[in-house]
Amino acid sequence: MTAFTLDGRTALVTGASRGIGRAIAVALAAQGAAVALGGRDLDALEETRAAIGADNAVVVPADVTDPAAIREMVSTAIGALGHLDIVVNNAGGNTFSVPFDAMRPDGWDKVLRLNLDSVVEVCRTVAPHLLGRGSGSVINVASVSALVAMPGMSHYAAAKAAVVSLSRSLAVEWAGQGVRCNALVPGWVATDLTDFARADPKLERYLIGRVPMGRWATPEEIAGPAVFLAADASAFVTGHTLVVDGGLTVG
Numbered sequence: 001m002t003a004f005t006l007d008g009r010t011a012l013v014t015g016a017s018r019g020i021g022r023a024i025a026v027a028l029a030a031q032g033a034a035v036a037l038g039g040r041d042l043d044a045l046e047e048t049r050a051a052i053g054a055d056n057a058v059v060v061p062a063d064v065t066d067p068a069a070i071r072e073m074v075s076t077a078i079g080a081l082g083h084l085d086i087v088v089n090n091a092g093g094n095t096f097s098v099p100f101d102a103m104r105p106d107g108w109d110k111v112l113r114l115n116l117d118s119v120v121e122v123c124r125t126v127a128p129h130l131l132g133r134g135s136g137s138v139i140n141v142a143s144v145s146a147l148v149a150m151p152g153m154s155h156y157a158a159a160k161a162a163v164v165s166l167s168r169s170l171a172v173e174w175a176g177q178g179v180r181c182n183a184l185v186p187g188w189v190a191t192d193l194t195d196f197a198r199a200d201p202k203l204e205r206y207l208i209g210r211v212p213m214g215r216w217a218t219p220e221e222i223a224g225p226a227v228f229l230a231a232d233a234s235a236f237v238t239g240h241t242l243v244v245d246g247g248l249t250v251g
């Protein structure tokens with residue numbers, strides 16, 4: 001079906017070195033897009049590039065917690081690919097769990113910087129380019145943590161909820177100028193980020209026991225919905241929160 005093709009399109013994917021971002025980059029390229037791969041781990045980014053095919057991918061290293069590095073990443077991506085049609089803000093994650101009353105301010109700030117400020121900064125940087133061209137699809141990867149209570153992870157959940165909210169506001173601000181913006185909300189996905197949960201049978205049972213489909217998602221199962229949001233198949237979809245969670249948040 002042609003509505004899903006990305007022939008001739010270009011994309012920037014942050015956090016493309018592994019996990020969900022890598023799967024999204026590979027899936028966008030499989031539909032025909034040329035892809036700029038963001039991240040910090042150069043070797044892993046080169047592996048993603050090799051998986052796609054060197055002709056259709058370029059590595060644009062950046063730490064997304066550094067606004068200057070983001071500006072460099074975006075301008076290198078535009079320079080290499082000519083322009084950008086699709087921007088996937090995927091880089092993110094969280095490495096610690098702590099009750100809110102014991103949370104140190106610098107811990108809170110660190111998680112907000114990675115999961116929210118980075119998305120704000122990429123959106124701020126690409127906006128003039130996309131709005132100037134009068135087209136584009138921005139996909140912000142949030143989490144089911146944005147939609148349900150996350151005891152011990154109030155920092156991460158608040159950041160992801162803000163990403164969902166930001167995506168809605170940008171969608172409305174940009175709708176008249178041809179640029180779409182949607183939030184993509186994964187449930188529990190088997191990646192490095194969730195290795196700690198698979199290493200703890202009790203925690204894994206708790207998490208997966210609440211998923212009606214009864215299993216972890218694969219990164220590729222998040223990539224298909226990302227292709228939908230990137231392609232003309234979703235031409236009239238903006239400000240949407242696309243939840244891909246095996247039924248977790250409706251159960």
Ligand SMILES: NC(=O)c1ccc[n+]([C@@H]2O[C@H](COP(=O)([O-])OP(=O)(O)OC[C@H]3O[C@@H](n4cnc5c(N)ncnc54)[C@H](OP(=O)(O)O)[C@@H]3O)[C@@H](O)[C@H]2O)c1
Pocket residue numbers: 014015016017018019020021022038039040041042044062063064065090091092093094114141142143144185186187188189190191192193194
């Ligand atoms: N796995 C899940 O269950 C799940 C559920 C809901 C939402 N999510 C969200 O989905 C996204 C991807 O998660 P994942 O599970 O694929 O995690 P992952 O396997 O840990 O991969 C995280 C990616 O983000 C990049 N990244 C991390 N910090 C970065 C930084 N400071 N600058 C640039 N890139 C950075 C990493 O690249 P480098 O190490 O090369 O920098 C890596 O490519 C995240 O936003 C996460 O919050 C995940």
